[in-house]
Amino acid sequence: MYCPKCKHTETSVLDSRLTLEGKSVRRRRQCDECEYRFTTFEKVELSSFVVVKRDSSREPYAREKVEKGIWRACEKRNITQAQVDRLLNELEEEWTAYGKEVPSKMIGEGVMEKLKKLDEVAYIRFASVYKQFKDLESFKKEVLKLLS
Numbered sequence: 001m002y003c004p005k006c007k008h009t010e011t012s013v014l015d016s017r018l019t020l021e022g023k024s025v026r027r028r029r030q031c032d033e034c035e036y037r038f039t040t041f042e043k044v045e046l047s048s049f050v051v052v053k054r055d056s057s058r059e060p061y062a063r064e065k066v067e068k069g070i071w072r073a074c075e076k077r078n079i080t081q082a083q084v085d086r087l088l089n090e091l092e093e094e095w096t097a098y099g100k101e102v103p104s105k106m107i108g109e110g111v112m113e114k115l116k117k118l119d120e121v122a123y124i125r126f127a128s129v130y131k132q133f134k135d136l137e138s139f140k141k142e143v144l145k146l147l148s
Contacts (some may be wrong), residue, residue: 003031
């Protein structure tokens, strides 16, 4: 581990503990050279799969891309970073278990399903982009589905 201050390669771990979600390890470290203290987080990388898009093209999964879409839908809603992280962690476990190639449809529908439980307004926002609503009628149908 490199010290972020002096770039020395030797550091000591002062404290280690699991995070609240239990998905990563928080380590408090100290540089052996300059004694600068810093925190690192270690997490198992589960999300190493390829997304198969609608046009059959493939691209590596990028958590940041999905998270950005979720935050766009959750704009000005009372949603925390911890809630979004939990949502993504749960979905990534499902997608990784599916296999090395995951259809983009499965990703979009998974996000919609989780958002529906988390916040209905965020769900409608995400669905309006994902399902490419063309007019007010298609938007209205989706809202009516929520109400029933």
